[in-house]
Amino acid sequence: MIVVMKIDTPDLEIQKVIEEVQSDNITPEKIIGEHKVIIGLVGDTATLNPEQIQQLSPFIEKVMKVDKPFKRASLEFRHGEPTEVLVSTPNGVVIFGQNHPIVSIAGPCSVENEEMIVETARQVKAAGGQLLRGGAYKPRTSPYAFQGHGESALALLAKAREVTGLGIVTELMDPADLAKVAEVADIIQIGARNMQNFSLLKQLGAINKPVLLKRGMAATIEDWLMAAEYILASGNPNVILCERGIRTFDRKYTRNTLDLAAVPVLRTLTHLPIVVDPSHGTGKAEYVPTMAKAAVAAGTDSLMIEVHPNPAKALSDGPQSLTPEQYKALMQEIAFISPVFGRQSQKLPLPTGVVDLKIHKTASTV
Numbered sequence: 200m201i202v203v204m205k206i207d208t209p210d211l212e213i214q215k216v217i218e219e220v221q222s223d224n225i226t227p228e229k230i231i232g233e234h235k236v237i238i239g240l241v242g243d244t245a246t247l248n249p250e251q252i253q254q255l256s257p258f259i260e261k262v263m264k265v266d267k268p269f270k271r272a273s274l275e276f277r278h279g280e281p282t283e284v285l286v287s288t289p290n291g292v293v294i295f296g297q298n299h300p301i302v303s304i305a306g307p308c309s310v311e312n313e314e315m316i317v318e319t320a321r322q323v324k325a326a327g328g329q330l331l332r333g334g335a336y337k338p339r340t341s342p343y344a345f346q347g348h349g350e351s352a353l354a355l356l357a358k359a360r361e362v363t364g365l366g367i368v369t370e371l372m373d374p375a376d377l378a379k380v381a382e383v384a385d386i387i388q389i390g391a392r393n394m395q396n397f398s399l400l401k402q403l404g405a406i407n408k409p410v411l412l413k414r415g416m417a418a419t420i421e422d423w424l425m426a427a428e429y430i431l432a433s434g435n436p437n438v439i440l441c442e443r444g445i446r447t448f449d450r451k452y453t454r455n456t457l458d459l460a461a462v463p464v465l466r467t468l469t470h471l472p473i474v475v476d477p478s479h480g481t482g483k484a485e486y487v488p489t490m491a492k493a494a495v496a497a498g499t500d501s502l503m504i505e506v507h508p509n510p511a512k513a514l515s516d517g518p519q520s521l522t523p524e525q526y527k528a529l530m531q532e533i534a535f536i537s538p539v540f541g542r543q544s545q546k547l548p549l550p551t552g553v554v555d556l557k558i559h560k561t562a563s564t565v
Protein backbone atom coordinates (compact mmCIF):
# COMPACT_ATOMS: atom_id res chain seq x y z
CA MET A 200 0.00 0.00 0.00
CA ILE A 201 1.22 3.51 -0.67
CA VAL A 202 0.28 6.80 0.96
CA VAL A 203 0.77 9.76 -1.37
CA MET A 204 1.34 13.01 0.53
CA LYS A 205 0.28 16.34 -0.93
CA ILE A 206 2.91 18.67 -2.40
CA ASP A 207 4.64 20.75 0.30
CA THR A 208 3.49 18.60 3.21
CA PRO A 209 5.54 19.65 6.27
CA ASP A 210 8.12 17.10 7.41
CA LEU A 211 6.56 16.88 10.85
CA GLU A 212 3.26 15.81 9.33
CA ILE A 213 4.97 13.10 7.26
CA GLN A 214 6.72 11.87 10.38
CA LYS A 215 3.40 11.81 12.24
CA VAL A 216 1.82 9.59 9.56
CA ILE A 217 4.86 7.27 9.58
CA GLU A 218 4.61 6.83 13.34
CA GLU A 219 0.88 6.20 13.19
CA VAL A 220 1.10 3.43 10.62
CA GLN A 221 4.21 1.73 11.99
CA SER A 222 3.56 -1.60 13.70
CA ASP A 223 5.17 -5.00 14.22
CA ASN A 224 3.82 -6.12 10.84
CA ILE A 225 4.11 -2.91 8.83
CA THR A 226 7.31 -1.10 7.90
CA PRO A 227 6.71 2.37 6.47
CA GLU A 228 9.30 3.63 4.01
CA LYS A 229 9.64 7.28 3.06
CA ILE A 230 10.24 7.78 -0.66
CA ILE A 231 11.18 11.29 -1.69
CA GLY A 232 10.19 11.92 -5.29
CA GLU A 233 10.83 14.94 -7.44
CA HIS A 234 7.54 16.59 -6.47
CA LYS A 235 5.96 14.49 -3.76
CA VAL A 236 6.73 12.34 -0.78
CA ILE A 237 5.25 8.86 -0.75
CA ILE A 238 5.09 6.56 2.23
CA GLY A 239 5.31 2.93 1.15
CA LEU A 240 3.80 0.44 3.57
CA VAL A 241 5.33 -2.99 3.29
CA GLY A 242 4.39 -6.09 5.23
CA ASP A 243 1.04 -7.54 6.19
CA THR A 244 -1.09 -4.83 4.61
CA ALA A 245 -4.13 -7.07 4.02
CA THR A 246 -5.72 -5.94 7.28
CA LEU A 247 -5.18 -2.23 6.66
CA ASN A 248 -8.13 -0.13 5.64
CA PRO A 249 -7.17 2.57 3.11
CA GLU A 250 -10.10 4.79 4.19
CA GLN A 251 -8.95 4.73 7.80
CA ILE A 252 -5.41 5.63 6.77
CA GLN A 253 -6.72 8.50 4.65
CA GLN A 254 -8.24 9.97 7.85
CA LEU A 255 -4.82 10.17 9.56
CA SER A 256 -3.90 13.53 8.06
CA PRO A 257 -5.45 16.22 5.85
CA PHE A 258 -2.12 16.24 3.99
CA ILE A 259 -2.72 12.75 2.59
CA GLU A 260 -3.62 13.04 -1.09
CA LYS A 261 -4.57 9.41 -1.59
CA VAL A 262 -3.99 5.88 -0.34
CA MET A 263 -3.56 3.12 -2.89
CA LYS A 264 -3.17 -0.63 -2.67
CA VAL A 265 -0.31 -2.19 -4.66
CA ASP A 266 -1.84 -5.38 -5.95
CA LYS A 267 1.40 -6.82 -7.38
CA PRO A 268 3.49 -9.32 -5.41
CA PHE A 269 6.53 -7.08 -5.88
CA LYS A 270 6.06 -3.90 -3.86
CA ARG A 271 9.25 -1.86 -3.66
CA ALA A 272 10.04 -2.72 -7.27
CA SER A 273 6.60 -1.66 -8.48
CA LEU A 274 6.00 1.51 -10.45
CA GLU A 275 3.31 2.49 -7.95
CA PHE A 276 5.84 2.48 -5.11
CA ARG A 277 7.47 5.54 -6.64
CA HIS A 278 4.23 6.89 -8.00
CA GLY A 279 5.44 6.40 -11.55
CA GLU A 280 8.74 8.20 -11.10
CA PRO A 281 11.73 6.35 -12.62
CA THR A 282 14.61 5.51 -10.32
CA GLU A 283 18.03 6.87 -11.11
CA VAL A 284 20.94 4.66 -10.12
CA LEU A 285 24.09 6.72 -9.66
CA VAL A 286 27.42 5.01 -10.17
CA SER A 287 30.58 6.79 -9.11
CA THR A 288 33.54 6.17 -11.36
CA PRO A 289 36.91 7.94 -11.46
CA ASN A 290 35.70 9.65 -14.67
CA GLY A 291 32.60 10.99 -12.94
CA VAL A 292 29.11 9.90 -11.98
CA VAL A 293 27.30 7.67 -14.47
CA ILE A 294 23.52 7.76 -14.22
CA PHE A 295 21.27 4.86 -15.22
CA GLY A 296 17.74 6.11 -15.74
CA GLN A 297 15.01 6.88 -18.22
CA ASN A 298 15.80 10.58 -18.48
CA HIS A 299 19.49 10.13 -19.13
CA PRO A 300 21.71 9.19 -22.06
CA ILE A 301 22.14 5.50 -22.78
CA VAL A 302 24.96 4.07 -20.69
CA SER A 303 27.40 1.77 -22.44
CA ILE A 304 29.00 -1.12 -20.53
CA ALA A 305 31.53 -3.12 -22.54
CA GLY A 306 34.43 -5.47 -22.17
CA PRO A 307 35.40 -9.10 -22.36
CA CYS A 308 33.41 -11.98 -20.94
CA SER A 309 36.32 -12.79 -18.64
CA VAL A 310 39.50 -11.03 -17.58
CA GLU A 311 42.33 -13.00 -19.17
CA ASN A 312 45.51 -11.04 -18.51
CA GLU A 313 46.67 -7.51 -17.76
CA GLU A 314 47.46 -6.48 -21.29
CA MET A 315 44.13 -7.59 -22.74
CA ILE A 316 41.99 -6.00 -20.03
CA VAL A 317 43.87 -2.70 -19.93
CA GLU A 318 44.00 -2.46 -23.73
CA THR A 319 40.31 -3.36 -24.06
CA ALA A 320 39.46 -0.78 -21.40
CA ARG A 321 41.37 1.88 -23.34
CA GLN A 322 39.47 1.05 -26.51
CA VAL A 323 36.12 0.92 -24.75
CA LYS A 324 36.81 4.35 -23.33
CA ALA A 325 37.94 5.74 -26.68
CA ALA A 326 34.72 4.50 -28.27
CA GLY A 327 32.61 6.28 -25.64
CA GLY A 328 31.91 3.46 -23.15
CA GLN A 329 31.55 4.45 -19.50
CA LEU A 330 31.90 1.13 -17.73
CA LEU A 331 34.20 -1.83 -18.26
CA ARG A 332 32.81 -5.30 -17.77
CA GLY A 333 34.92 -8.41 -17.18
CA GLY A 334 34.40 -11.58 -15.18
CA ALA A 335 36.84 -12.67 -12.47
CA TYR A 336 34.55 -15.44 -11.21
CA LYS A 337 32.82 -17.14 -14.13
CA PRO A 338 29.69 -19.29 -13.91
CA ARG A 339 30.42 -22.01 -16.48
CA THR A 340 28.18 -24.89 -17.47
CA SER A 341 31.12 -27.28 -17.41
CA PRO A 342 33.34 -27.64 -14.34
CA TYR A 343 36.21 -28.27 -16.77
CA ALA A 344 35.80 -24.95 -18.59
CA PHE A 345 37.80 -21.84 -17.65
CA GLN A 346 36.41 -20.63 -14.33
CA GLY A 347 37.96 -17.16 -14.33
CA HIS A 348 41.18 -16.03 -12.66
CA GLY A 349 39.40 -15.03 -9.43
CA GLU A 350 41.13 -12.65 -7.07
CA SER A 351 44.06 -11.91 -9.39
CA ALA A 352 41.57 -10.84 -12.08
CA LEU A 353 39.98 -8.43 -9.61
CA ALA A 354 43.38 -6.79 -9.22
CA LEU A 355 43.65 -6.46 -13.01
CA LEU A 356 40.23 -4.82 -13.16
CA ALA A 357 41.39 -2.37 -10.50
CA LYS A 358 44.39 -1.62 -12.68
CA ALA A 359 42.22 -1.01 -15.77
CA ARG A 360 40.02 1.28 -13.67
CA GLU A 361 43.05 3.22 -12.53
CA VAL A 362 44.46 3.59 -16.05
CA THR A 363 41.24 4.57 -17.82
CA GLY A 364 38.94 5.90 -15.10
CA LEU A 365 36.17 3.58 -16.33
CA GLY A 366 33.82 2.13 -13.72
CA ILE A 367 33.93 -1.64 -13.25
CA VAL A 368 31.11 -4.19 -13.58
CA THR A 369 32.01 -7.68 -12.44
CA GLU A 370 30.12 -10.74 -11.28
CA LEU A 371 29.71 -12.00 -7.73
CA MET A 372 28.94 -15.71 -7.43
CA ASP A 373 29.79 -16.63 -3.87
CA PRO A 374 28.66 -14.54 -0.85
CA ALA A 375 32.10 -15.23 0.65
CA ASP A 376 33.65 -13.02 -2.07
CA LEU A 377 31.34 -10.05 -1.51
CA ALA A 378 33.85 -7.79 0.27
CA LYS A 379 36.60 -8.49 -2.29
CA VAL A 380 34.33 -7.94 -5.28
CA ALA A 381 32.72 -4.83 -3.77
CA GLU A 382 36.14 -3.28 -3.29
CA VAL A 383 36.82 -3.30 -7.04
CA ALA A 384 33.35 -3.24 -8.59
CA ASP A 385 31.38 -0.06 -9.11
CA ILE A 386 28.43 -2.28 -10.04
CA ILE A 387 28.11 -5.87 -8.82
CA GLN A 388 26.71 -8.21 -11.43
CA ILE A 389 24.47 -11.09 -10.40
CA GLY A 390 24.42 -13.54 -13.26
CA ALA A 391 21.46 -15.30 -14.81
CA ARG A 392 22.27 -18.53 -12.99
CA ASN A 393 22.17 -16.83 -9.60
CA MET A 394 19.11 -14.67 -10.14
CA GLN A 395 17.21 -16.73 -7.60
CA ASN A 396 20.05 -17.39 -5.21
CA PHE A 397 18.10 -15.75 -2.43
CA SER A 398 20.79 -15.85 0.22
CA LEU A 399 23.17 -14.11 -2.18
CA LEU A 400 20.50 -11.50 -2.99
CA LYS A 401 19.88 -10.83 0.69
CA GLN A 402 23.57 -10.20 1.27
CA LEU A 403 23.50 -7.42 -1.32
CA GLY A 404 21.07 -5.51 0.84
CA ALA A 405 23.80 -4.97 3.38
CA ILE A 406 25.76 -2.77 0.97
CA ASN A 407 24.74 0.25 -1.03
CA LYS A 408 26.69 -0.64 -4.16
CA PRO A 409 24.59 -0.79 -7.35
CA VAL A 410 23.60 -4.30 -8.40
CA LEU A 411 23.04 -5.38 -12.00
CA LEU A 412 20.55 -8.23 -11.77
CA LYS A 413 20.52 -10.39 -14.86
CA ARG A 414 17.33 -12.18 -15.81
CA GLY A 415 17.44 -15.92 -15.17
CA MET A 416 17.32 -17.91 -18.38
CA ALA A 417 13.98 -19.46 -17.43
CA ALA A 418 12.67 -16.61 -15.31
CA THR A 419 9.36 -14.92 -15.95
CA ILE A 420 9.29 -11.15 -15.66
CA GLU A 421 7.57 -11.57 -12.30
CA ASP A 422 10.22 -14.02 -11.01
CA TRP A 423 12.81 -11.44 -12.01
CA LEU A 424 11.07 -8.55 -10.28
CA MET A 425 10.61 -10.68 -7.16
CA ALA A 426 14.36 -11.32 -7.18
CA ALA A 427 14.92 -7.55 -7.42
CA GLU A 428 12.48 -7.20 -4.53
CA TYR A 429 14.77 -9.35 -2.36
CA ILE A 430 17.62 -6.87 -2.84
CA LEU A 431 15.39 -3.84 -2.35
CA ALA A 432 13.71 -5.36 0.71
CA SER A 433 17.03 -6.14 2.30
CA GLY A 434 18.00 -2.48 2.11
CA ASN A 435 19.76 -1.73 -1.17
CA PRO A 436 17.71 0.54 -3.48
CA ASN A 437 20.31 0.54 -6.28
CA VAL A 438 19.08 -2.24 -8.52
CA ILE A 439 19.43 -2.29 -12.31
CA LEU A 440 17.67 -5.00 -14.33
CA CYS A 441 19.48 -6.70 -17.22
CA GLU A 442 17.66 -8.59 -19.97
CA ARG A 443 20.09 -11.15 -21.40
CA GLY A 444 17.84 -13.52 -23.28
CA ILE A 445 15.79 -16.49 -22.20
CA ARG A 446 15.77 -20.15 -23.20
CA THR A 447 13.28 -21.04 -25.87
CA PHE A 448 12.89 -24.01 -28.21
CA ASP A 449 15.15 -22.56 -30.90
CA ARG A 450 18.83 -22.84 -30.01
CA LYS A 451 20.12 -23.74 -33.42
CA TYR A 452 20.72 -20.27 -34.75
CA THR A 453 20.82 -18.20 -31.57
CA ARG A 454 22.08 -19.01 -28.08
CA ASN A 455 19.10 -17.40 -26.32
CA THR A 456 15.99 -15.49 -27.30
CA LEU A 457 16.51 -11.83 -26.46
CA ASP A 458 13.20 -10.74 -25.00
CA LEU A 459 13.07 -7.13 -26.08
CA ALA A 460 9.36 -6.97 -25.36
CA ALA A 461 10.40 -7.19 -21.71
CA VAL A 462 11.61 -3.58 -21.96
CA PRO A 463 8.24 -1.91 -22.62
CA VAL A 464 6.56 -4.43 -20.32
CA LEU A 465 8.93 -3.53 -17.47
CA ARG A 466 8.17 0.13 -18.03
CA THR A 467 4.55 -0.55 -17.07
CA LEU A 468 5.57 -2.50 -13.96
CA THR A 469 8.69 -1.03 -12.42
CA HIS A 470 10.66 2.15 -11.83
CA LEU A 471 14.01 0.36 -11.99
CA PRO A 472 16.50 1.11 -14.80
CA ILE A 473 16.98 -1.42 -17.57
CA VAL A 474 20.06 -2.77 -19.36
CA VAL A 475 19.95 -5.00 -22.44
CA ASP A 476 22.74 -7.49 -23.14
CA PRO A 477 22.50 -8.49 -26.82
CA SER A 478 25.75 -10.51 -26.57
CA HIS A 479 24.34 -13.26 -24.36
CA GLY A 480 20.94 -12.54 -25.86
CA THR A 481 21.99 -13.77 -29.29
CA GLY A 482 25.27 -15.64 -28.73
CA LYS A 483 26.60 -14.48 -32.11
CA ALA A 484 28.63 -11.34 -32.77
CA GLU A 485 27.02 -10.80 -36.17
CA TYR A 486 23.59 -10.25 -34.58
CA VAL A 487 24.77 -8.04 -31.72
CA PRO A 488 24.72 -4.62 -33.49
CA THR A 489 21.21 -5.16 -34.88
CA MET A 490 19.81 -6.22 -31.52
CA ALA A 491 21.67 -3.45 -29.68
CA LYS A 492 19.99 -0.90 -31.93
CA ALA A 493 16.64 -2.66 -31.51
CA ALA A 494 17.13 -2.42 -27.73
CA VAL A 495 17.58 1.34 -28.06
CA ALA A 496 14.35 1.49 -30.07
CA ALA A 497 12.64 -0.58 -27.36
CA GLY A 498 13.68 2.01 -24.79
CA THR A 499 16.58 0.49 -22.88
CA ASP A 500 18.56 2.72 -20.51
CA SER A 501 21.84 0.95 -21.14
CA LEU A 502 23.59 -1.65 -23.25
CA MET A 503 26.05 -4.30 -22.11
CA ILE A 504 28.26 -5.56 -24.93
CA GLU A 505 31.01 -8.15 -24.87
CA VAL A 506 34.17 -6.86 -26.56
CA HIS A 507 37.40 -8.83 -26.96
CA PRO A 508 40.62 -7.81 -28.72
CA ASN A 509 40.81 -11.21 -30.40
CA PRO A 510 37.45 -13.02 -30.19
CA ALA A 511 38.80 -16.15 -31.91
CA LYS A 512 41.18 -16.69 -29.00
CA ALA A 513 38.85 -15.70 -26.14
CA LEU A 514 38.74 -18.00 -23.13
CA SER A 515 34.97 -17.57 -22.89
CA ASP A 516 32.19 -16.28 -25.14
CA GLY A 517 34.42 -15.46 -28.12
CA PRO A 518 31.72 -16.16 -30.74
CA GLN A 519 29.48 -13.44 -29.33
CA SER A 520 32.20 -10.85 -28.71
CA LEU A 521 32.69 -7.80 -30.92
CA THR A 522 36.17 -6.58 -31.78
CA PRO A 523 36.98 -3.09 -30.42
CA GLU A 524 36.58 -1.72 -33.97
CA GLN A 525 33.11 -3.25 -34.33
CA TYR A 526 32.18 -1.86 -30.93
CA LYS A 527 33.35 1.60 -31.94
CA ALA A 528 31.27 1.50 -35.12
CA LEU A 529 28.25 0.34 -33.13
CA MET A 530 28.69 3.17 -30.64
CA GLN A 531 28.64 5.68 -33.48
CA GLU A 532 25.43 4.22 -34.81
CA ILE A 533 23.89 4.24 -31.35
CA ALA A 534 24.83 7.91 -30.93
CA PHE A 535 23.22 8.60 -34.29
CA ILE A 536 19.92 6.82 -33.64
CA SER A 537 19.46 7.60 -29.92
CA PRO A 538 17.90 11.06 -30.41
CA VAL A 539 15.28 9.53 -32.71
CA PHE A 540 14.08 7.52 -29.70
CA GLY A 541 14.12 10.48 -27.36
CA ARG A 542 17.54 9.83 -25.90
CA GLN A 543 20.31 12.30 -25.76
CA SER A 544 23.37 10.80 -27.32
CA GLN A 545 26.54 10.42 -25.32
CA LYS A 546 29.45 12.78 -25.74
CA LEU A 547 30.33 11.16 -29.06
CA PRO A 548 30.30 13.44 -32.08
CA LEU A 549 27.29 12.66 -34.21
CA PRO A 550 28.18 11.37 -37.64
CA THR A 551 27.30 14.01 -40.17
CA GLY A 552 26.22 13.35 -43.72
CA VAL A 553 25.31 10.27 -45.64
CA VAL A 554 28.88 9.21 -46.36
CA ASP A 555 29.69 8.83 -42.68
CA LEU A 556 26.55 6.86 -42.03
CA LYS A 557 27.35 4.42 -44.82
CA ILE A 558 30.79 3.81 -43.41
CA HIS A 559 29.36 3.09 -39.98
CA LYS A 560 26.79 0.70 -41.34
CA THR A 561 29.35 -1.31 -43.23
CA ALA A 562 31.79 -1.41 -40.35
CA SER A 563 29.31 -2.76 -37.82
CA THR A 564 28.04 -5.56 -39.99
CA VAL A 565 31.41 -7.07 -40.89
Ligand code: PEP
Binds near residue numbers: 308334338389391413
Ligand atom coordinates in the same frame (compact mmCIF):
# COMPACT_ATOMS: atom_id res chain seq x y z
C1 PEP B 1 28.32 -12.82 -18.42
O1 PEP B 1 27.90 -11.68 -18.32
O2 PEP B 1 29.45 -13.10 -18.91
C2 PEP B 1 27.45 -13.95 -18.03
C3 PEP B 1 27.93 -15.09 -17.60
O3 PEP B 1 26.16 -13.62 -18.19
P1 PEP B 1 24.81 -14.46 -17.87
O4 PEP B 1 24.78 -14.59 -16.37
O5 PEP B 1 23.75 -13.58 -18.42
O6 PEP B 1 24.91 -15.78 -18.57
Ligand code: MN
Binds near residue numbers: 308479505515
Ligand atom coordinates in the same frame (compact mmCIF):
# COMPACT_ATOMS: atom_id res chain seq x y z
MN1 MN C 1 29.91 -13.94 -21.17
